Amino acid sequence: MTDYLPQEILDGLEAARKADLRKNSRLRVHVGEQVFRVLRFWDGGFALDAEDAPHLRGLVDLYSGGRHLYQCLIVASAEDDGEMVYEFKRNTAAVDQAPLDFARDETAPVALIGRD
Incomplete structure (x- = not known):
């Protein structure tokens, strides 16, 4: 058995692998108006x-579909097998409301009922 494959076949396999990763991934990086x-x-x-990604550095937002997951401080670390690899300096989970600075009472009313 031989371990040699022509370069055209290797290129085709690599392109198919990247296409599969792109299709199955919902994660996106937003840098200003650019999306990767x-x-x-x-x-x-x-x-x-x-091929698509520049050497990003700084603050970016990471989304899964339309849901904001993380706000990240990143740095480009290496290029490996056609992929640009970025490392987190800081990775903070995104929340949709401000954190409370006090303990909320469990029996507190949720809303006010108006008089008619």
């Missing part, structure tokens, strides 16, 4: 397609 699809995501960072 995330190929891979892990605890310490994420990877974008090297």
